[in-house]
Amino acid sequence: MYDGDLTCQAEDVIAEPATRRTRNLVHTDPAEVPLQGALDALADPVRRSILRELSSEPDFTRACGTFTLPVSKATASHHFAVLRAAGLLEQVDKGPRRLNRLRREEFDARFPGLLALVLAES
Amino acid sequence: MYDGDLTCQAEDVIAEPATRRTRNLVHTDPAEVPLQGALDALADPVRRSILRELSSEPDFTRACGTFTLPVSKATASHHFAVLRAAGLLEQVDKGPRRLNRLRREEFDARFPGLLALVLAES
DNA sequence: GAGAGTGTTTGATCCAACTCGAACACTCGC
DNA sequence: GCGAGTGTTCGAGTTGGATCAAACACTCTC
Numbered sequence: 001m002y003d004g005d006l007t008c009q010a011e012d013v014i015a016e017p018a019t020r021r022t023r024n025l026v027h028t029d030p031a032e033v034p035l036q037g038a039l040d041a042l043a044d045p046v047r048r049s050i051l052r053e054l055s056s057e058p059d060f061t062r063a064c065g066t067f068t069l070p071v072s073k074a075t076a077s078h079h080f081a082v083l084r085a086a087g088l089l090e091q092v093d094k095g096p097r098r099l100n101r102l103r104r105e106e107f108d109a110r111f112p113g114l115l116a117l118v119l120a121e122s
Numbered sequence: 123m124y125d126g127d128l129t130c131q132a133e134d135v136i137a138e139p140a141t142r143r144t145r146n147l148v149h150t151d152p153a154e155v156p157l158q159g160a161l162d163a164l165a166d167p168v169r170r171s172i173l174r175e176l177s178s179e180p181d182f183t184r185a186c187g188t189f190t191l192p193v194s195k196a197t198a199s200h201h202f203a204v205l206r207a208a209g210l211l212e213q214v215d216k217g218p219r220r221l222n223r224l225r226r227e228e229f230d231a232r233f234p235g236l237l238a239l240v241l242a243e244s
Numbered sequence: 245g246a247g248a249g250t251g252t253t254t255g256a257t258c259c260a261a262c263t264c265g266a267a268c269a270c271t272c273g274c
Numbered sequence: 275g276c277g278a279g280t281g282t283t284c285g286a287g288t289t290g291g292a293t294c295a296a297a298c299a300c301t302c303t304c
Contacts, residue, residue, distance in 0.1 A: 035170075035239060035240070035243050036165075036167060039161060039164055039165040040165055042161055043158075043161040043162055043165045045158060048157075111239055112235055112239075113234055113235025113236065113238075113239070114235065114236065114239060116235075117157060117233055117234075117235070117236060118157070121157050
């Protein structure tokens with residue numbers, strides 16, 4: 001009988017790079033994020049420091065591991081997932097690295113002024 | 123010897139109504155509220171519902187007990203204290219009641235747009 | 245002063261989130 | 275393929291905040 005590899009062949013036609021890792025990388029449209037989710041995501045100081053550090057760099061130039069955070073890499077990975085689920089950042093895989101982009105315009109369109117307050121935090 | 127009552131007599135000269143209850147009612151200047159404190163206060167759905175309900179009424183017309191909340195009065199009292207400490211509302215005692223005012227301008231001056239997002243929540 | 249009404253404080257429980265080490269998965273260069 | 279580098283997932287521990295009932299404090303009216 002045919003196994004799953006054939007199915008993978010069919011999916012390879014898709015334009016997007018469809019490695020298993022990338023396929024598990026699900027994003028949330030900021031337009032569909034509830035205020036509760038946004039506030040929960042922004043209420044954590046580690047997550048806000050990620051956003052601030054990311055805001056001073058070009059898009060997709062900072063990998064998750066390059067941030068200076070006071071937590072373990074397991075915890076950091078969790079925080080990146082929360083930010084992604086809250087529509088605050090977009091991630092793409094490049095080799096073994098996962099590069100990040102701050103979703104400024106999209107998130108600001110959904111919650112005007114909110115991200116600016118976070119980035120202005122001293 | 124003289125007891126505390128004499129001290130109270132002296133404090134009665136103060137213009138503000140200085141009952142013991144009012145004296146324990148401490149407020150926080152919104153200008154001195156850290157972003158962390160504001161987000162923590164706004165991250166709770168019960169507290170946001172208090173703010174929304176308060177926004178549709180004239181200042182100092184709603185007592186704490188008149189809000190329709192899904193929690194006990196002890197919990198509600200806690201939430202009002204958190205909002206007061208976050209610079210989000212001002213309270214005055216009138217008889218046995220404690221009347222509330224939403225600190226719109228002051229809080230918006232400190233965190234532009236943040237309160238508007240909460241009040242616009244469906 | 246007694247009682248009703250309003251609100252706070254206390255003490256305790258519960259739970260969701262933060263946290264970590266260890267194990268696992270993936271990608272690349274040798 | 276092997277090893278190093280990057281990141282996620284799993285399982286478990288910890289903690290802070292939300293919650294409640296009960297007791298307390300205050301104000302008014304009778």
